Amino acid sequence: MIDLGYSLSHRFPDPPQTDYRTADVRALRHDLFCGDVYLADVKTDRELSTGWGWVPVLDFAWALCDVLEQVDRDPRGNRASIPQYAELDFTESTDRLMFERRFGWVEVTADWQPADEPPLSFNHRALRREARDFLHDLIADLSDMHEGLADNPVVWNLQSRFPRV
Template sequence: MIDLGYSLSRRFPDPPQTDYRTADVHALRHDLFCGDVYLADVKADRELSTAWGWVPVLDFAWALCDVIELLDQDPRGNRSAQTQFAELDFTESTDCLVFERRFGWVDVTADWAPDEAPLNFNHRALRREARDFLHDLVADLTDMHEGLADNPAVWDLLARFPRV
């Protein structure tokens, strides 16, 4: 079972004058909603998490959905023995998560934890959880920030990655 989560930082709050209705993609992905994120394998009781406080959590969810789609480029899908690689780089950092897909399984490693064994997930389940995480995160953020639900970039994002 996969668990994706986040916490917003109190050390890096959004600027009080932010108009979430008109915030551009750059602001949504790099400047707003800072905190920490984690990706956990509940069954194995292991996780990869950040503890930096400055990770843009909406960008993480957005990039995770992009990465999962990149791993699905081989037309053979789950039958493909060829390993496919993708990286999720963290904004303002050299740290990244590395995703390797072979057959229907994805190994996830963090370069800041090189001695940790990779987390291993079913690709289809990871896609579903990533999209659910994105939609749940946007729902939480729109509850907290007036106008965010009216932002066209958010509409486009949710339409691009519908729940599966």
């Protein structure tokens, strides 16, 4: 079972004058909603998490959906034996999450985890579904906290690009 989550930082609050209805892509992806994120394998009780407090959580959810589409380019899908790779870079950092898909399974590793730590391994279809659910749930949470965000055309486009599956 997969668990994706986040927490918003009190150290890096959003600017009070922000108009969420008209915030552009750069602001939504890099300047707002800072905090920490985690990706956990509940079955093995292991996780990859950030503890920096400055990760733009909406950008993480958006990038995770992008990455899972990148590793799904082989038309053979779950039958593809050739590994497919993608990386998720964190804003303002050299840290990365690396994704390798082969035979319908995605292995996830992080720069900051010990070298002898085995990767987290997830079924691609399940991880893709969880990532999209996480994105939609995050947008719903942020929209409840920030007036106008649900009316932002960038958010509409994002939700239509990655619908729930």
